[in-house]
Amino acid sequence: PKLIVETRDGQERVLEGEIGLSVMEVIREGGIDEVLALCGGNCSCATCHVHVDPAFVGLLKPMSEDENDLLDSTSDRDETSRLSCQIQFGPALDGMRVRIAAED
Ligand code: FES
Numbered sequence: 001p002k003l004i005v006e007t008r009d010g011q012e013r014v015l016e017g018e019i020g021l022s023v024m025e026v027i028r029e030g031g032i033d034e035v036l037a038l039c040g041g042n043c044s045c046a047t048c049h050v051h052v053d054p055a056f057v058g059l060l061k062p063m064s065e066d067e068n069d070l071l072d073s074t075s076d077r078d079e080t081s082r083l084s085c086q087i088q089f090g091p092a093l094d095g096m097r098v099r100i101a102a103e104d
Contacts, residue, residue: 001094003027007034008100017089023098024048024085034100041085046070048084049077049101056096060087076102 003017003026015030017023027035027050039045043066052060057080063071067086071077084098 001089001091003030003089003093004095004097005030005032006097006099007032008102017093019090021089022085023050023087023089023093023096024083026089027084027098027100032100034103035084037085039085043067043070043083043086046074046083046104049074050082050084050098051076051078051080051101052082052087053097054080056093057082059092074101074104076104 001017003015005013005015005027015026017026022041024035024037024041028037036047038047067083071081
């Protein structure tokens with residue numbers, strides 16, 4: 001499945017995502033280092049914040065309270081915000097577009 005990533009400078013990259021990885025891992029394995037993922041995917045840093053294509057937001061599993069609290073600590077949160085380490089990638093998300101959120 002393909003993941004489309006918009007980086008902070010507005011460039012678009014199309015990545016082939018391995019099934020079972022998180023969106024954060026797909027982005028980093030694709031060589032995009034803007035997603036720092038300082039906590040390594042443990043839902044405790046918010047440096048993997050992305051904005052998800054509104055067409056896909058409803059397909060994602062609801063966020064945990066921890067994810068919600070962490071997103072509240074960011075400056076760029078909106079209704080499309082998610083922590084990319086908390087999104088499991090797979091065929092259902094083929095063609096999803098994510099935009100890397102502003103750095104805090
Ligand atoms: Fe730290 Fe996602 S990598 S919260």
